[in-house]
Amino acid sequence: MWVVEVENLHKIYPGGVKALNGISFKVSKGEIYSILGPNGAGKTTAMKIIATLLKPTSGSVSVMGIDVTSNSNAVRRIIGYVPQDLSADDELTGVENVILQARLYGISKGEARRRAMELLEMVGLKDAANRIVRSYSGGMRRRLELAMGLVNDPELLILDEPTLGLDVQSRLTLWDYIKRLKNERGLTILMTTHYMDEADKLSNRVAIIDHGKIVVEGSPEELKSRIGGDVIMVKASKPSHNIIDKIVAIEGVLGVDLVENIVRIKVESAEKAMAKLLGVLSSIGTSVESISIAKPTLDQVFIEYTGRMFRDEEPSDFRKQVMVWRRRR
Amino acid sequence: MIRETAALYEREMVKWFRQKVQLVFVVIIPLMWMGLFGKSLNFSVLFRIPDVPGIEPIRAQIQHLIEEHIVKRYFGTYDYFSFFVVGMLSVFILFTTMWSGMSIVFDRRLGYLNRFLVAPIPRYSIVVSKILSSVTRSLIQASALLVIALALGLSLKASVGPIEILVLYAVITALAISFSSIFTAVAIRITSHDLVISIANLVNLPLMFTSNALFPTQQMPEYLQIIARLNPITHANNINRYFLLGVGDPVSLVGSAVYMILFTVVSLAIAMILSRKIE
Numbered sequence: 001m002w003v004v005e006v007e008n009l010h011k012i013y014p015g016g017v018k019a020l021n022g023i024s025f026k027v028s029k030g031e032i033y034s035i036l037g038p039n040g041a042g043k044t045t046a047m048k049i050i051a052t053l054l055k056p057t058s059g060s061v062s063v064m065g066i067d068v069t070s071n072s073n074a075v076r077r078i079i080g081y082v083p084q085d086l087s088a089d090d091e092l093t094g095v096e097n098v099i100l101q102a103r104l105y106g107i108s109k110g111e112a113r114r115r116a117m118e119l120l121e122m123v124g125l126k127d128a129a130n131r132i133v134r135s136y137s138g139g140m141r142r143r144l145e146l147a148m149g150l151v152n153d154p155e156l157l158i159l160d161e162p163t164l165g166l167d168v169q170s171r172l173t174l175w176d177y178i179k180r181l182k183n184e185r186g187l188t189i190l191m192t193t194h195y196m197d198e199a200d201k202l203s204n205r206v207a208i209i210d211h212g213k214i215v216v217e218g219s220p221e222e223l224k225s226r227i228g229g230d231v232i233m234v235k236a237s238k239p240s241h242n243i244i245d246k247i248v249a250i251e252g253v254l255g256v257d258l259v260e261n262i263v264r265i266k267v268e269s270a271e272k273a274m275a276k277l278l279g280v281l282s283s284i285g286t287s288v289e290s291i292s293i294a295k296p297t298l299d300q301v302f303i304e305y306t307g308r309m310f311r312d313e314e315p316s317d318f319r320k321q322v323m324v325w326r327r328r329r
Numbered sequence: 330m331i332r333e334t335a336a337l338y339e340r341e342m343v344k345w346f347r348q349k350v351q352l353v354f355v356v357i358i359p360l361m362w363m364g365l366f367g368k369s370l371n372f373s374v375l376f377r378i379p380d381v382p383g384i385e386p387i388r389a390q391i392q393h394l395i396e397e398h399i400v401k402r403y404f405g406t407y408d409y410f411s412f413f414v415v416g417m418l419s420v421f422i423l424f425t426t427m428w429s430g431m432s433i434v435f436d437r438r439l440g441y442l443n444r445f446l447v448a449p450i451p452r453y454s455i456v457v458s459k460i461l462s463s464v465t466r467s468l469i470q471a472s473a474l475l476v477i478a479l480a481l482g483l484s485l486k487a488s489v490g491p492i493e494i495l496v497l498y499a500v501i502t503a504l505a506i507s508f509s510s511i512f513t514a515v516a517i518r519i520t521s522h523d524l525v526i527s528i529a530n531l532v533n534l535p536l537m538f539t540s541n542a543l544f545p546t547q548q549m550p551e552y553l554q555i556i557a558r559l560n561p562i563t564h565a566n567n568i569n570r571y572f573l574l575g576v577g578d579p580v581s582l583v584g585s586a587v588y589m590i591l592f593t594v595v596s597l598a599i600a601m602i603l604s605r606k607i608e
Contacts, residue, residue, distance in 0.1 A: 074449075076448060087439075103333065
């Protein structure tokens with residue numbers, strides 16, 4: 001049985017913003033499944049629907065075979081949800097937050113306290129358990145959220161952007177906890193992220209989502225091998241029109257494309273092609289600002305499948321609309 | 330259901346007691362109203378003829394007539410301050426409970442609400458915990474007011490005992506439940522706290538003035554009397570003034586009691602039904 005089954009899911013918000021445009025995916029037991037995409041791609045919407053916080057416009061979603069719309073409470077009992085926005089009450093202590101959450105699952109007060117201390121110890125917050133959450137650092141808050149998502153010993157843990165806004169050190173710590181949850185407890189984890197390296201390091205399978213649609217799905221290795229070869233990125237100040245034709249002609253070049261002022265050249269071997277490439281660039285008088293060589297990464301998978309750069313992108317009108325809508329909520 | 334509601338209620342109360350400043354306000358607000366407003370707008374004093382040498386027997390007679398035919402006839406007692414205090418007990422329930430929607434709005438804004446909504450709890454347990462905490466806070470506020478007023482000269486009728494106090498608390502609890510239910514229900518789909526503030530500001534003074542809290546209703550124009558009769562504060566005061574001050578007619582209390590019960594049940598039912606709309 002699939003832990004999560006999403007079938008042709010659509011979500012149109014009041015006001016007509018299409019957040020999800022027919023996505024389908026399945027998560028099997030014990031895997032970490034990542035949904036990767038830029039901000040506003042519809043990741044959070046999908047997570048909220050699976051966590052029973054939003055109703056889908058159409059399509060079906062089930063967790064452990066239980067439908068999320070018709071049988072929400074049964075689904076709630078078996079999932080843990082760690083939202084993107086911080087949700088721990090910052091006027092309570094860490095342990096009070098976890099106890100409260102546990103009691104919402106019908107766990108008695110004494111048992112809730114015992115379980116809370118156990119979970120806080122697991123995420124390394126034992127010493128901070130009795131501190132008011134307001135005094136926690138960003139990383140500590142995220143770990144507290146993680147502990148709160150585990151109080152009911154869920155079958156499925158949903159993590160929405162678990163490391164958003166954390167420094168490198170805190171991110172690595174959190175990754176470690178997430179990996180341990182999977183390895184030691186065999187927990188199934190569905191997470192969203194817009195960090196390529198996070199999806200790459202943690203997940204068994206990745207779905208890349210853009211504009212409310214899944215553009216490609218597979219294991220990180222699979223996706224990277226689909227690109228094949230190395231990539232040379234040349235940042236040119238004024239790429240001339242014939243630059244693509246000239247580069248394609250070089251021996252060993254598999255493909256070239258131009259996104260803004262960056263020329264991406266897919267080659268069999270970057271080392272071999274580099275010398276010839278530099279010659280061609282200088283012969284057509286292109287002034288090069290920088291050159292980088294990349295072995296296949298999920299970044300490139302993203303660009304390959306969406307035709308866009310991942311970061312440093314102005315939000316499209318669609319995204320702006322979603323952002324405005326979110327702010328209004 | 331009880332476990333979850335208890336857990337959520339406990340959270341509200343822990344947060345409230347943790348804000349020590351709140352507790353200071355619980356004392357200051359009634360002090361302001363009783364000490365400043367109650368003592369300056371004191372009709373018993375306003376209608377007192379000053380001592381002028383040489384008019385003594387007549388002064389006393391006229392004073393007696395004024396008290397009998399004006400003060401006592403309108404307020405049912407010679408002691409306006411006590412009339413005012415008992416009326417303000419209900420108004421303070423309103424003043425405290427009208428903010429009960431605020432906490433749902435903030436829970437939503439700060440993301441706490443999502444935590445509750447992903448848990449397998451009945452949606453009404455969230456609303457019930459808000460109502461209960463608002464009722465508790467308003468009863469604490471009303472009790473503080475009662476103690477302060479006693480210190481400032483509130484005089485209850487001689488026969489006030491445990492039963493009268495029990496009736497008082499039953500009445501203000503019912504009032505607190507109805508107002509908390511209404512103001513919580515209103516906030517269920519509201520996302521801006523500004524709107525909650527506007528609603529509270531819109532209703533607080535009108536509800537006070539269209540009741541018998543400050544003045545009796547019989548001298549009001551007909552249309553105001555009708556509004557006053559629909560206002561649960563009026564009925565709460567009728568019952569409280571009878572039991573605490575001996576003011577009013579015991580026969581009319583039955584109507585007031587029935588109205589209070591119906592109003593409470595209906596308000597609570599509305600809040601429960603609307604609680605399904607939380608998201």
